[in-house]
Structure formats: C-alpha cells, structure tokens
Amino acid sequence: DTAVSQTPKYLVTQMGNDKSIKCEQNLGHDTMYWYKQDSKKFLKIMFSYNNKELIINETVPNRFSPKSPDKAHLNLHINSLELGDSAVYFCASSQMGREETQYFGPGTRLLVL
C-alpha cells in the first residue's frame, strides 16, 4: 500500500517541451512538498502546500507551476523544459509541524535532451 506515489517514474523529453508530474499521498497529511535533487544528490525544496494553499515558494523559475487540487494531490507542471531541469524530483508529505517526519515518494527521473 504505497504511501506517497508519483507518476511517471521516468521522463525523457526534448528541450522546449511541457511536462507534468503527479503526486498522491494516502497518509491523510495536510502538507505536501516538491523537492529537486541534482546529480550530486543535493536536495532543494521548491514548493510546499498546506491544505491546498501555497506556503513555500522558493526561488524557482516561473516555468515551474505547482497545483494542488485537494489535500491528497500535488502536481508539478514544467513549461519550456531546459537542459538544467534534468534532475530527480521528489514529492513528500507530512503533517504540519517542526517535529513531523516527511514521507517521500520514489522520485521522478527527468532527463531533458
């Protein structure tokens, strides 16, 4: 029974294309996140939603647009893909709170050619 799931697992596309990644959690959490992990494994927070409201929006190009249709789903749409967008994108969820554990999805490996 997968707690945090992402689709697709792999995404290979050409520069300039638009793509979406979907995330769903069945843990009943109120907060969801998108992270980007680069080739050196550095993990960077991109966005965070709490109860469908955007609460964290780090310095990310506006080609990236998150959408949360409900508390259990958080999608990421990327316009005009660039080579530098190649990375692994992780969705995560948690309850709101400093002591709360984050639960990560398996990741989406994006390769832009």
Place this chain on the structure above:
Amino acid sequence: AQSVTQLGSHVSVSEGALVLLRCNYSSSVPPYLFWYVQYPNQGLQLLLKYTTGATLVKGINGFEAEFKKSETSFHLTKPSAHMSDAAEYFCAVSGGSYIPTFGRGTSLIVHP
C-alpha cells in the same frame, strides 16, 4: 535561521566496522533533528529523529544518534556495518522553520 553541515561527502568502511557519519547544525531555537537514508533509486526514508527528551535516539537497522547541544552535533553511528547499509545519508534540522533544512548528504560505501 537554520543550517546543517555534514562532514565528508563520502565515508568508506569495511563490513563489520563502526559507522560514524557526522552532522553539525545551527539553529536559533531548540532544534528538531533528523537522519534520513536514501537507497539507490529510491526516495528518502526516516532513520531516526530527535525532538525532546532522551538525547540518545535509536532508529531502524541498528543506527543511533546522540544530540549534543554543547557541540551542536547529531552524529549517526552503527556498531557494525553491513553491505546493505550502503546508501546516501541526510541529516536535517527543523529550527525556526517547520520546513527542515537538509545537509548535502554523505555517501556510505561498505567494502566486503
């Protein structure tokens, strides 16, 4: 403000040897501290966390970490490494922000 420093991007040990992964943090308020592990081609999962109370925290797979306020450290240890421990390990701190700050990760390599 909060930050994490993980000393050593790679740590190499022999199977059966002690594992020590170092983490130092900075926080303007009493911190909550986490260690996450990432196995190849997987997402991160929690190993252990410190919130309040006992400063020696035990986690899964025989790992433990000790919160030392005076040293602002939260080092991760395991008495005897196993081949299956080979993974990327991330230390994280929640200080003033509920969003944790992650360290840059330490890759643990286990030799037979």
